[in-house]
Amino acid sequence: MTAPEPxxxxxxxxxxxxxxxxxxxxxxxxxxxxxxxxxxxEDFHRWELFDKTPRVxxxxxxxxxxxxxxxxxxxxxFKYVNGHPKxxxxxxxxxxxxxxxxxxxxxxxxxxxxxxxxxxxxxxxTSALVAKxxxxxxxxxxxxxxxxxxxxxxxxxxxAICGIRKLRLYDIDPEATRKVMRNLAGQGFELTxxxxxxxxxxxAQIITTCTADKQYATILTDNMVGAGVHINAIGGDCxxxxxxxxxxxxxxxxxxxxxxxTRIEGxxxxxxxxxxxxxxxxxxxxxxxxxxxxxxxxxxDGVGFATEDFSALRYLRDQLETTGLYxxxxxxxDPDDPRDLFxxxxxxxxxxx
Amino acid sequence: MTAPEPxxxxxxxxxxxxxxxxxxxxxxxxxxxxxxxxxxxEDFHRWELFDKTPRVxxxxxxxxxxxxxxxxxxxxxFKYVNGHPKxxxxxxxxxxxxxxxxxxxxxxxxxxxxxxxxxxxxxxxTSALVAKxxxxxxxxxxxxxxxxxxxxxxxxxxxAICGIRKLRLYDIDPEATRKVMRNLAGQGFELTxxxxxxxxxxxAQIITTCTADKQYATILTDNMVGAGVHINAIGGDCxxxxxxxxxxxxxxxxxxxxxxxTRIEGxxxxxxxxxxxxxxxxxxxxxxxxxxxxxxxxxxDGVGFATEDFSALRYLRDQLETTGLYxxxxxxxDPDDPRDLFxxxxxxxxxxx
Numbered sequence: 001m002t003a004p005e006p007x008x009x010x011x012x013x014x015x016x017x018x019x020x021x022x023x024x025x026x027x028x029x030x031x032x033x034x035x036x037x038x039x040x041x042e043d044f045h046r047w048e049l050f051d052k053t054p055r056v057x058x059x060x061x062x063x064x065x066x067x068x069x070x071x072x073x074x075x076x077x078f079k080y081v082n083g084h085p086k087x088x089x090x091x092x093x094x095x096x097x098x099x100x101x102x103x104x105x106x107x108x109x110x111x112x113x114x115x116x117x118x119x120x121x122x123x124x125x126t127s128a129l130v131a132k133x134x135x136x137x138x139x140x141x142x143x144x145x146x147x148x149x150x151x152x153x154x155x156x157x158x159x160a161i162c163g164i165r166k167l168r169l170y171d172i173d174p175e176a177t178r179k180v181m182r183n184l185a186g187q188g189f190e191l192t193x194x195x196x197x198x199x200x201x202x203x204a205q206i207i208t209t210c211t212a213d214k215q216y217a218t219i220l221t222d223n224m225v226g227a228g229v230h231i232n233a234i235g236g237d238c239x240x241x242x243x244x245x246x247x248x249x250x251x252x253x254x255x256x257x258x259x260x261x262t263r264i265e266g267x268x269x270x271x272x273x274x275x276x277x278x279x280x281x282x283x284x285x286x287x288x289x290x291x292x293x294x295x296x297x298x299x300x301d302g303v304g305f306a307t308e309d310f311s312a313l314r315y316l317r318d319q320l321e322t323t324g325l326y327x328x329x330x331x332x333x334d335p336d337d338p339r340d341l342f343x344x345x346x347x348x349x350x351x352x353x
Numbered sequence: 354m355t356a357p358e359p360x361x362x363x364x365x366x367x368x369x370x371x372x373x374x375x376x377x378x379x380x381x382x383x384x385x386x387x388x389x390x391x392x393x394x395e396d397f398h399r400w401e402l403f404d405k406t407p408r409v410x411x412x413x414x415x416x417x418x419x420x421x422x423x424x425x426x427x428x429x430x431f432k433y434v435n436g437h438p439k440x441x442x443x444x445x446x447x448x449x450x451x452x453x454x455x456x457x458x459x460x461x462x463x464x465x466x467x468x469x470x471x472x473x474x475x476x477x478x479t480s481a482l483v484a485k486x487x488x489x490x491x492x493x494x495x496x497x498x499x500x501x502x503x504x505x506x507x508x509x510x511x512x513a514i515c516g517i518r519k520l521r522l523y524d525i526d527p528e529a530t531r532k533v534m535r536n537l538a539g540q541g542f543e544l545t546x547x548x549x550x551x552x553x554x555x556x557a558q559i560i561t562t563c564t565a566d567k568q569y570a571t572i573l574t575d576n577m578v579g580a581g582v583h584i585n586a587i588g589g590d591c592x593x594x595x596x597x598x599x600x601x602x603x604x605x606x607x608x609x610x611x612x613x614x615t616r617i618e619g620x621x622x623x624x625x626x627x628x629x630x631x632x633x634x635x636x637x638x639x640x641x642x643x644x645x646x647x648x649x650x651x652x653x654d655g656v657g658f659a660t661e662d663f664s665a666l667r668y669l670r671d672q673l674e675t676t677g678l679y680x681x682x683x684x685x686x687d688p689d690d691p692r693d694l695f696x697x698x699x700x701x702x703x704x705x706x
Contacts, residue, residue, distance in 0.1 A: 009445065010370065016683035017363070021701040029698075056409050058424050060457050065429050067420050071411050076418050080431075080453065082460020088691045092362065092459055096685050100433065104413050106445055107435020116686035120694055149688075152695035176692055183695045329682075330369035332449045333469035335502075338441045339529055341473055342505035342536045345382075348374040 010334035124157035139205035363687035400634035477510035492558035
């Protein structure tokens with residue numbers, strides 16, 4: 001006797017790390033960054049639809065594990081993500097992640113995916129999308145301070161979405177900068193390795209800070225930042241972790257994803273609770289102004305929000321059928337008679353052992 | 354050129370539905386229910402260690418999707434679970450679930466498992482464990498009102514842990530009762546199908562209610578419940594879903610898992626916010642009294658708490674090495690140099706396409 005085959009719903013499409021990498025190469029990384037950015041932009045337009053909540057964090061001495069759920073009413077999604085800055089020294093990723101989409105009507109999962117690589121793409125796509133609205137016109141030069149795992153993705157997204165061609169790189173560890181120089185060689189960038197943050201920001205219209213220390217750091221001080229730049233500050237993303245001197249925040253117009261989360265985790269945790277910010281969804285829908293003039297300093301205090309992961313997973317889901325780059329995971333028990341879970345278990349014994 | 358093999362940490366052990374069912378038959382369901390109950394009991398002893406938070410719920414018109422995270426400081430766990438009462442009519446499970454354990458030190462997942470079947474076990478194991486502390490001495494007869502997917506698991510757990518031998522069954526749908534009669538035939542129970550709830554509770558020392566309607570229902574009214582019984586009320590588990598008339602709650606001593614969650618989701622949502630309850634961890638550690646006398650009505654207002662899923666996943670994890678009943682899931686990106694995610698992606702292209 002063989003057990004009846006589970007129904008199609010019992011299998012959840014799963015995108016492994018290997019299939020995610022195949023997918024990126026199949027689609028092309030620039031194409032995929034633009035595609036993910038388009039889905040993020042679309043979901044910012046639908047912002048008011050979303051069930052929004054700050055992430056659910058479990059902190060320890062060495063790091064944090066977070067769940068980031070959201071829903072647009074038809075689809076539910078969440079991401080599991082950790083942040084352990086000390087991991088790098090142990091040969092591990094600072095950030096690993098996976099994510100899930102489910103059908104709100106049935107509660108059944110419909111996609112499970114690695115998200116370490118996908119998060120790198122969505123973070124870069126979000127930054128570049130925001131810069132499309134905020135960066136000074138004609139920007140072609142970006143500074144990258146912090147040359148870790150996220151930096152090349154930022155570079156690729158800003159090229160695909162904002163037309164950045166010149167990169168000025170700095171990291172306290174010159175080996176990290178050499179890694180970026182190697183990885184981006186032959187990608188059509190003009191690359192300059194710099195000996196200091198000060199040197200790196202010379203002539204750049206966009207300054208990206210993506211460092212990973214879990215402490216109050218000051219990557220940029222006030223006197224370093226001239227008029228007319230866009231700062232893309234994405235390294236600060238938990239309480240106690242910031243990158244910018246607060247005087248810069250006072251001089252800049254600050255743009256955020258979701259204020260209740262950013263006030264806890266972002267650069268603006270250094271500022272009073274009523275420090276004025278503009279929400280990006282308002283800029284994208286046209287309800288609020290983005291850049292007003294050429295001399296203004298715009299600052300994106302990016303911490304990463306659940307809807308962006310949701311958008312990235314939606315994009316991914318839409319690629320599955322044409323690419324076939326997934327496995328079917330036997331994750332949902334699905335007895336013929338839903339009330340007969342015990343009977344399914346008993347029949348499995350006869351069928352299997 | 355082949356890409357370097359990912360390290361062991363890149364693979365997450367995954368227990369599919371098929372492997373979960375194999376595991377239950379390999380270990381034996383009574384043995385496994387007792388094993389899971391022992392881990393739950395152990396974690397109730399360590400109650401004060403746990404990072405506790407009410408579940409994070411996303412409600413819709415037709416159901417709820419929830420994340421239930423917790424941590425004991427060394428291991429982090431969460432469960433994804435939905436509750437969609439209308440699913441049954443569509444041939445789907447009311448409740449499906451999966452869960453995860455991760456290492457707090459690194460944030461890396463160490464176990465992913467189906468939990469639809471495992472939740473059925475842990476729910477039953479929790480109820481029986483609680484009854485071990487609260488039920489009248491010498492209890493051998495249990496009423497099962499609501500003969501859905503959870504009912505046989507309750508029966509098996511109460512036999513393994515509390516010595517229940519006689520079952521009195523009732524469901525508004527007689528077909529559900531016939532299903533339980535079939536499934537439990539030959540398991541050594543004395544089974545009685547009853548025509549009403551009133552009839553079902555005659556002569557029983559333990560009354561289990563596990564119905565699934567998402568509405569204020571009254572499965573038991575006050576006059577039906579005599580002195581000296583233990584009520585195991587587990588069907589109510591979300592706002593608006595209760596099973597008992599509030600007069601029963603007033604006459605009984607009510608025991609709960611985690612009051613902030615139970616006051617929202619349990620039977621006691623019908624009572625004032627300061628309605629007195631006793632926490633089960635206090636009974637289990639001896640800090641509070643359980644059953645005081647033979648005529649007392651004890652009532653377990655069970656809603657299912659995150660630590661119980663954590664315990665079940667811990668139990669499961671401890672069975673993996675000896676049984677080998679899991680697959681290795683390529684879920685965590687793990688570049689040789691943790692800062693070189695982009696390089697890993699580039700090398701995958703050369704290796705794979």
